[in-house]
Amino acid sequence: MTHTGIQAILTDIEGTTSSIRFVHDVLFPYATAHIPAYVRAHHARLADIFADVRALSGREDLDVEGVIEVLLTWIGEDKKATPLKALQGQVWEEGYKTGAFQGHIYEDAALALKAWHDQGMKLYVYSSGSVPAQKLLYGYSLKGDLTPLFSGYFDTTTGPKLEGTSYTAIAEALALAPEAILFLSDHEGEIAAAKAAGMQTQWVWRDQAHANAVQSFAQIEVKS
Template identity: 40%
Template structure:
């Protein structure tokens, strides 16, 4: 029987097929199997001897090209379609929120309400605050005081609202009525250049990189969507909203509840929740997002609350550690 050495097999793969040798017994097809296998392999690699001769260099290049293609395909499969970012402790120092935004809102509640009392936005804010205060009074929330009707006069209404808002801010409550009012107060501060948003140095380059690669980036914060747009619209790195595709706040649900992240997944229209990478500094938020099926990374920044031991989540200290 006719037998080919390994070297002969390689030459057959990358050279025109020679005429097969004559067999002493035509019934036996073994003498053709090497040529047949070489032809199949060459076809699988899209090799055509009639248009180009393939030597060792071309073979090596072809193999490298195939490996690169496989690597690119694998990376595309593992790269999330969307990134959802927390703000406080993730993109922005906690100190900016606690030492700048909250005090500004607290110190300007009365002035803001007095100057905008008759506007549509403020009327809506007051309506939400009245409803929240009524619930707080029924539930015995400390610091809640009744808000009189409009018949009591503007000053009486504002005085009660200020008292309630100050207590809400002190308790750092994540409620829509407070966040909406704060957003409107902060809007005035940003527009007057009395406030400028702050993001970590690695945030702007990461947003630009993800945007360029087609990864959609969203923000999910307990702050109102208006407040979120203001923070990223007036930052120390300029307007970063061009890199963001949308904003989620407590209207989608509270950040420590898995149903909120299910709602976000359905809103973004991904094939599966794991197509979303959620980055936060809060362990309870990480656990809720994981329960909803999202990929989760915890942000470890200066000033953040320490994480419990054996929490089981991947952590990063900079967005440069995100491998895409």
């Protein structure tokens, strides 16, 4: 599918550039297994995360073990909680750096991102995972260090991915008209929110062919 008048591309990660299975079968289990020991060992410098967990859970009396319990519950629920995402990023950093795993990137996504970058297109990421976690996935990916391709990153600190105001805020941060930005995602709700904000959008649905979606980045043509 062809998109014209594009000055920047904003992409989701999970299910779009990276396999959902990698996130759910590798990253989440690793975080579940390692967060308890990590929190116990580093709780003295996690005061801000602890405060956010207590505020979001409505339980101001949580001690270290209580915070751990809430965090593990949120992982099981796949809750898009900013303090959880921040902590997961710290734990995953250890995993990436020790070689426990590498970030999965679809071959077609890696090739397209490199081609668009070479065209002079500005590339950005918007994911529910924290910005540090995003940089780790792309920096320690199976396709090598892809972070030089990106000009910036956005996470839930910008706003929820299902709200149009979040995409308006991103457009303002990039100093671009929304219609000059192409947003890529596997999630129809995110596509709808970005479209409501005026962005051009492309639904990426890898599981099966669909009239309104592409199964590969190779099917996306971008023109400035």
